[in-house]
Amino acid sequence: MLRRMYLNPVCRLQCGRNPALFTGMKGKIIALLLIFGNLSAQEVEISSADALFQMALASNPAVRNAALQRDLAGITRKIAGVNAFSPRVPVSYQALDNIALQKTYVPGVIFGQPEGSYKELIMGQKYVATFNLSPQFDILNFSNRAQRRAAVVNEELAELSEKQAQRDIHLQINAAFHNVISFDRQKHILEENLEVARKIRTITGNRFEEGIARSQEVNEAEVNVVTLENSLVQLEENRRLQVELLKLLARPEGDLRIREETDTGPAPELRAEGSLEADLARTRTRMAGQDVRSARLDQWPVLSAVSSFNWQSLDNRFFYGSGSSAIYFAYVGLKLSWDLPTNVQKVSNLKNREVQWKIAENNRELAEEQQVYDNLRLETELRKAQLQLESLQKIETLKKDTFEKNFAQFEENILPLDKLLISQNDWLTSRLNEAAGAVNVKYNYEILRINNRY
Known part of the structure; x- marks a missing residue:
């Protein structure tokens, strides 16, 4: 959006005194407006679905989210590597005011009192302040180490999921792009047929004025023109929707201008070698297997190195007084902890993971x-499209020959209008089918290539 331009007082005064200066400045302002107008109306010319997909890689939210999920899996893997030792350094500090100290009864004999008496x-101490530092880490934690391996598999799974998201966006762009190309071809055909229909309408109108044609024939010729005009309007609307879909998927910086690449001949032979879905299922199975292994190892004991360092201050007057007693005590050692297999939660978790692994294994077999x-x-779809195109091209050639001969007879007033319109409609249908069939071959070829890419 252009901001409103203001002239300073000196410029306004000089422009008022010198019309030529004002005219020159006016020309510069107009030039600036034209430049900004051209920038705002900038078009992005695209001739392939791959070019649109490259735009989508940088701007499509679904693709960006998949990349973020991959990054998150990488972070999880790095954290799992450290968490295999579960290092932790708990720190605590407390200051207690013992407003009522506990009473203790000791045998009175110790203090020279009679047997059986107590003192x-x-x-x-009334005021106790304690600072505690307790570094510790796991020396042997089999379950955490298994989780580290699971995190590596999870990262692979995230990478495959990212590829899946990219492939799905690529396929959507491929479909919309070839729809636009198909509509452009059909538009060209309809425009050519519209010219022919208008010519037929003119000939029929002239004959009606000469008294050798009926008004019904004039009406039919007019209906033929209106039908083709409506088909063009509908085609334009459908094309506009597909272009908007491409903008939504690729998010280009400017308006899209789609053009078809110069036909370089038949596409080379290509075999389908896609494996993404099978790879995803295999990786999910490996992930489920790692979960089972982690659940089993969770039953094993954990050996940890533990330590504690404490600094304590004791006083009966107030915290950290001049006569307070400072005490330091610490320990280091090993700790073995083990939840016996009777832990219901761990047993239940293991059984659940084993069932999930069996399901994943079945899904892997089905996916492969x-x-x-x-x-x-x-x-097969590509081969069918190629064979269908060959048939449609033959049909279009025959329908074209029939229409041209019928049109020649119509011009000589030998053939009635209704038969000419039927042959024109047949030829138009065959041309539209042939155009759609040619684009369908390219579309199916690109689908196969995209699936091989991932």
């Missing part, structure tokens, strides 16, 4: 079989 003593079928289906 009441109050032990402890489905991957083989999907690759075969992609090859």
Whole structure:
């Protein structure tokens, strides 16, 4: 958006005195407006779905989220490497005012009193301040080490999920892009046929004025023109929707201008070799296996190195008084902790993970079989599209020949209008089918190539 431009008082005064200066400045302002207008109306010309996909890699939220999930998995893997030793340094500090110290009764004999008597003593300090530092880490924690391996597999899974998100966006862009190309081809065909329909309308109108054609024929010729005009309008609206979808997926910086690449001939032979879905299922199975291993090792004991360093201040007057007693005590050692297998939660977790692993194993088997079928289906779809295009091209050639001969007879007033319109509609349909079939071959070829890429 252009901001409003203000002239300073000196410029206003000089411009008022010198019209030529004002005219020159006015020309500069107009030039600036034209420059900014061109910048705001900048178009991005695209001739391939791959170019749009490269834009989507940097700007599409779904692709960015998948990349962030991969980064998050990498962070989790790094943390799991450290967590294998579970290092921790608890620090605590407390200052206690013992407003009522505990009383202790000791045998009176110690103090020279009769046998069986007790003496009441109050032990402890009123003000106690303690600072504690307790570094510790696990020497042997089999479950945490298994989780580190699981984090590595999880990172691989995140990378595959990122590829899956990219592939899905790429396939959506590929479909919308080829829809636009198909609509452009159909538009060209409809415009050519519209010119022919208008010519037929003119010939029919002239004959009606000469009294050798009926008004019904004029109406039919007009209906033919209106139908083609409406088809063009509908085509433009459908094309606009597909372009908006491409903008939503690729998020280009400017308006999109789609053009078809120069046809370089038939596409080279390509076999379907996609393996993404099968790879995902295999990695999920490995992940489930690591979870089972971690749950089993969670039953094992944990050996830890423990320590504690304490600084304590004791006083009966107030905290840290001049006569307070400073005490330091510490320990280092080993600690073995073990939840016996009777821990219900751990046993339940192990059984649950084992069932999930079996499910993942079944899904892997199904995914590998489905991957083989999907690759075969992609090859078959491409081959069918190629064979269909050959048939559609032959049909279009025959329908064109029929229409041209019928049109020549119509111009000589030998063939009635209704038969000419039927042959024109047949030829138009065959041309539209042939155009859609040609784009369909490219579309299926790109689908196969995209699946092989991932």
